[in-house]
Amino acid sequence: xxxxxxxxxxxxxxxxxxxxxxxxxxxxxxxxxxxxxxxxxxxxxxxxxxxxxxxxxxxxxxxxxxxxxxxxxxxxxxxxxxxxxxxxxxxxxxxxxxxxxxxxxxxxxxxxxxxxxxxxxxxxxxxxxxxxxxxxxxxxxxxxxxxxxxxxxxxxxxxxxxxxxxxxxxxxxxxxxxxxxxxxxxxxxxxxxxxxxxxxxxxxxxxxxxxxxxxxxxxxxxxxxxxxxxxxxxxxxxxxxxxxxxxxxxxxxxxxxxxxxxxxxxxxxxxxxxxxxxxxxxxxxxxxxxxxxxxxxxxxxxxxxxxxxxxxxxxxxxxxxxxxxxxxxxxxxxxxxxxxxxxxxxxxxxxxxxxxxxxxxxxxxxxxxxxxxxxxxxxxxxxxxxxxxxxxxxx
Amino acid sequence: xxxxxxxxxxxxxxxxxxxxxxxxxxxxxxxxxxxxxxxxxxxxxxxxxxxxxxxxxxxxxxxxxxxxxxxxxxxxxxxxxxxxxxxxxxxxxxxxxxxxxxxxxxxxxxxxxxxxxxxxxxxxxxxxxxxxxxxxxxxxxxxxxxxxxxxxxxxxxxxxxxxxxxxxxxxxxxxxxxxxxxxxxxxxxxxxxxxxxxxxxxxxxxxxxxxxxxxxxxxxxxxxxxxxxxxxxxxxxxxxxxxxxxxxxxxxxxxxxxxxxxxxxxxxxxxxxxxxxxxxxxxxxxxxxxxxxxxxxxxxxxxxxxxxxxxxxxxxxxxxxxxxxxxxxxxxxxxxxxxxxxxxxxxxxxxxxxxxxxxxxxxxxxxxxxxxxxxxxxxxxxxxxxxxxxxxxxxxxxxxxxxxxxxxxxxxxxxxxxxxxxxxxxxxxxxxxxxxxxxxxxxxxxxxxxxxxxxxxxxxxxxxxxxxxxxxxxxxxxxxxxxxxxxxxxxxxxxxxxxxxxxxxx
Numbered sequence: 077x078x079x080x081x082x083x084x085x086x087x088x089x090x091x092x093x094x095x096x097x098x099x100x101x102x103x104x105x106x107x108x109x110x111x112x113x114x115x116x117x118x119x120x121x122x123x124x125x126x127x128x129x130x131x132x133x134x135x136x137x138x139x140x141x142x143x144x145x146x147x148x149x150x151x152x153x154x155x156x157x158x159x160x161x162x163x164x165x166x167x168x169x170x171x172x173x174x175x176x177x178x179x180x181x182x183x184x185x186x187x188x189x190x191x192x193x194x195x196x197x198x199x200x201x202x203x204x205x206x207x208x209x210x211x212x213x214x215x216x217x218x219x220x221x222x223x224x225x226x227x228x229x230x231x232x233x234x235x236x237x238x239x240x241x242x243x244x245x246x247x248x249x250x251x252x253x254x255x256x257x258x259x260x261x262x263x264x265x266x267x268x269x270x271x272x273x274x275x276x277x278x279x280x281x282x283x284x285x286x287x288x289x290x291x292x293x294x295x296x297x298x299x300x301x302x303x304x305x306x307x308x309x310x311x312x313x314x315x316x317x318x319x320x321x322x323x324x325x326x327x328x329x330x331x332x333x334x335x336x337x338x339x340x341x342x343x344x345x346x347x348x349x350x351x352x353x354x355x356x357x358x359x360x361x362x363x364x365x366x367x368x369x370x371x372x373x374x375x376x377x378x379x380x381x382x383x384x385x386x387x388x389x390x391x392x393x394x395x396x397x398x399x400x401x402x403x404x405x406x407x408x409x410x411x412x413x414x415x416x417x418x419x420x421x422x423x424x425x426x427x428x429x430x431x432x433x434x435x436x437x438x439x440x441x442x443x444x445x446x447x448x449x450x451x452x453x454x455x456x457x458x459x460x461x462x463x464x465x466x467x468x469x470x471x
Numbered sequence: 472x473x474x475x476x477x478x479x480x481x482x483x484x485x486x487x488x489x490x491x492x493x494x495x496x497x498x499x500x501x502x503x504x505x506x507x508x509x510x511x512x513x514x515x516x517x518x519x520x521x522x523x524x525x526x527x528x529x530x531x532x533x534x535x536x537x538x539x540x541x542x543x544x545x546x547x548x549x550x551x552x553x554x555x556x557x558x559x560x561x562x563x564x565x566x567x568x569x570x571x572x573x574x575x576x577x578x579x580x581x582x583x584x585x586x587x588x589x590x591x592x593x594x595x596x597x598x599x600x601x602x603x604x605x606x607x608x609x610x611x612x613x614x615x616x617x618x619x620x621x622x623x624x625x626x627x628x629x630x631x632x633x634x635x636x637x638x639x640x641x642x643x644x645x646x647x648x649x650x651x652x653x654x655x656x657x658x659x660x661x662x663x664x665x666x667x668x669x670x671x672x673x674x675x676x677x678x679x680x681x682x683x684x685x686x687x688x689x690x691x692x693x694x695x696x697x698x699x700x701x702x703x704x705x706x707x708x709x710x711x712x713x714x715x716x717x718x719x720x721x722x723x724x725x726x727x728x729x730x731x732x733x734x735x736x737x738x739x740x741x742x743x744x745x746x747x748x749x750x751x752x753x754x755x756x757x758x759x760x761x762x763x764x765x766x767x768x769x770x771x772x773x774x775x776x777x778x779x780x781x782x783x784x785x786x787x788x789x790x791x792x793x794x795x796x797x798x799x800x801x802x803x804x805x806x807x808x809x810x811x812x813x814x815x816x817x818x819x820x821x822x823x824x825x826x827x828x829x830x831x832x833x834x835x836x837x838x839x840x841x842x843x844x845x846x847x848x849x850x851x852x853x854x855x856x857x858x859x860x861x862x863x864x865x866x867x868x869x870x871x872x873x874x875x876x877x878x879x880x881x882x883x884x885x886x887x888x889x890x891x892x893x894x895x896x897x898x899x900x901x902x903x904x905x906x907x908x909x910x911x912x913x914x915x916x917x918x919x920x921x922x923x924x925x926x927x928x929x930x931x932x933x934x935x936x937x938x939x940x941x942x943x944x945x946x947x948x949x950x951x952x953x954x955x956x957x958x959x960x961x962x963x964x965x966x967x968x969x970x971x972x973x974x975x976x977x
Contacts, residue, residue, distance in 0.1 A: 280853055281853060284853050284856065284857055286853070286856055338849050338850060338852075339845075339848050339849050339850060340841045340842065340845050340848050340849075340850060341848065343834070343838070343841055343850060344841075346830070347827055347830070347834075347838055350827035350828070350829050350830050351824065351826065351827040351828065353785075353823065353824035354818075354823075354824050354825055354826055354827050355827070355838075356785050356805075356806060356824075357782070357785060357806050357816060357818055357824055357825070358806070358810075358838045358839040358892065359805075359806050359807035359809075359810040359811075359839050360807070360838075361805060361807060417827065417829050417830070418829065
């Protein structure tokens with residue numbers, strides 16, 4: 077009976093679970109081929125830190141693709157903003173917080189400019205953002221012209237991309253000596269919050285007389301997700317604990333997930349993506365939504381630039397090269413559709429992790445870079461083929 | 472009896488979870504006009520897709536014979552080769568290509584490696600002559616009206632030497648003149664020996680043109696009627712289609728119109744920069760509380776533009792004149808403003824700009840008024856489901872659940888969702904643009920009943936419709952629009968089809 081329920085739930089949600097299954101399979105393969113090095117806490121920590129700057133771009137661009145546009149300028153915009161942050165701290169004497177704030181504000185403004193050109197002037201997003209790609213690339217070269225690579229000597233800033241959150245108990249204490257206690261505590265708190273929230277949601281739905289998952293399936297789901305969350309925190313806690321990058325990405329995902337699934341703004345974004353004319357006639361300002369989405373994209377570029385500069389502890393003349401294509405690939409692997417109106421930010425996060433897992437795993441295996449590109453291309457196609465075919469089967 | 476040109480035997484076609492056709496048999500005699508009628512979801516389009524090879528052989532059970540010979544089509548190309556041409560409800564023309572290119576699209580006339588332009592134009596002109604369309608084949612399809620586009624589509628089919636021409640609701644988007652013209656052309660084709668199968672919801676047309684009518688209901692053949700023997704009448708068709716008799720197509724209601732004027736439009740002029748001309752000139756009209764006002768007129772007379780220009784002007788026309796809502800002068804810069812002032816507009820093309828097809832029933836119903844369900848901008852998901860369930864029940868929307876995508880609903884139920892969306896906004900004035908286009912008799916009746924209930928509750932309705940009987944049957948007062956001007960205002964009691972047609976063509 078449970079098994080039958082289980083199959084039915086899996087089958088009707090195959091599209092959603094497909095990506096998680098793919099991620100597990102990829103991780104499994106790499107764990108075997110690298111004799112377990114891949115799944116080691118140290119590697120996973122590195123992997124997540126590397127994913128950070130692509131993940132935030134992928135999340136931003138998901139919404140851009142959902143409303144049927146594209147933004148090619150994001151890579152060099154983030155490179156340019158990263159360089160500006162470095163210059164602000166080294167040459168202009170900005171404190172860290174002011175440099176960060178400046179990058180975020182300027183990113184948002186840049187996004188709003190692209191958005192304005194697309195929404196109000198009516199230039200195709202491809203062209204507007206291609207112009208941005210050229211302009212920000214030039215701007216990046218311009219500001220790094222005199223100095224070349226700019227080294228950032230600020231420890232506080234560099235901790236964003238390389239540091240870890242502090243622990244509440246000293247590492248020497250005899251209680252779970254090898255693990256990061258605060259990370260475990262956060263993981264535990266997340267599990268408790270998730271379980272309580274799920275139970276509340278279920279009760280709420282029942283009180284309205286709506287259909288809910290059967291008790292067995294519901295328990296199974298809670299147990300499964302709790303175990304997954306527990307395992308993730310255990311692995312992460314095994315090597316220095318949660319990094320600042322991971323913490324930032326989690327906050328971004330939570331905020332974006334909340335906005336897209338729960339708020340009016342989120343609903344309006346998906347309505348505009350699903351059918352812009354119907355949305356306009358339903359009283360939604362398509363122009364305003366377009367501005368919002370491009371503005372958020374710019375904000376994410378600022379954040380990505382900060383994460384990348386901090387990760388390298390320096391700003392280089394080529395920072396941001398091809399980030400836009402990595403982000404777009406991650407979003408498509410994560411199930412976003414260019415026809416509009418379809419795609420989740422959580423999907424794009426998983427997409428980014430899948431994409432970076434491939435890089436990380438193949439690097440560990442010593443796979444040649446030429447083959448790496450070919451395999452990443454194949455995975456991208458496979459992901460979209462899976463997405464398209466399951467969607468057909470459903471309708 | 473001679474061998475029929477087409478015979479389909481015991482056709483059964485199932486989709487996951489639904490049996491769309493069960494054991495349908497269908498015979499068409501050489502050179503006749505055979506109409507296929509039935510409610511939405513009765514299986515007409517599915518049957519024609521089986522015939523034209525959209526569903527390949529093996530995808531259904533049963534047999535197809537053309538002049539006695541069994542056929543196994545594996546795709547549209549096969550059925551085309553056998554002389555079957557199909558014209559879908561949604562036209563399949565490329566708007567930015569010329570008429571001649573469209574007519575020979577996919578069957579280009581070549582000389583060597585290049586397209587032979589002169590031959591193409593010559594052939595296209597011949598085909599246009601067959602459909603009695605007198606136009607320069609070098610114009611772009613985009614610049615033609617819907618009626619002419621429809622004829623180009625027929626010319627395209629004829630260029631393939633069709634023996635059987637299938638038309639899926641060819642008149643759905645046409646005005647009365649274009650309809651008449653189309654029916655005449657079908658008669659002409661019949662004389663030339665082309666057999667026509669026509670799917671239609673407009674029973675009056677069916678009666679005028681059909682030699683034989685086959686009625687489908689719930690995926691089964693109900694009966695085949697012979698017009699020559701006087702078996703075809705509106706009452707009989709409706710009875711067979713719905714399986715019951717509808718005595719009164721338009722439900723009655725007690726009039727309760729107050730003197731209060733909710734909407735008044737004065738000296739309304741609408742100018743299109745794109746077209747470089749005025750679409751509406753000095754239009755004046757008003758709507759009382761609790762009244763159904765009908766807007767009659769031909770396709771392209773400016774009725775939809777009138778509605779849209781009042782409803783926040785999403786097309787960006789240049790406007791002149793004033794709108795007074797409940798005694799207050801208003802100007803709307805986008806649809807949102809109009810909605811806030813109590814005006815709602817359900818568009819004439821629900822798929823294109825009424826609904827978000829990939830979203831579910833509940834999301835579509837609440838879309839225009841999420842604010843009512845939100846606290847500090849966070850939408851209450853359970854409250855939303857509750858609202859959607861209420862409208863589903865109230866409007867008898869037939870769907871397995873409110874989380875079903877609107878895409879999977881039938882036309883009538885989609886229309887109900889689109890109306891439900893506006894009911895949730897609770898407007899004072901609801902503009903319904905072609906509210907019953909492309910939906911079946913049963914669903915029409917339900918929508919009419921709903922309209923009556925709404926005006927009974929004090930809402931005012933503006934109904935734009937190209938179906939004169941509908942305008943006459945439902946409206947309390949009728950405005951007739953012709954080439955951008957209001958050419959007449961008639962109380963329902965004085966209006967007749969003839970009077971309206973006269974004003975509409977003046």
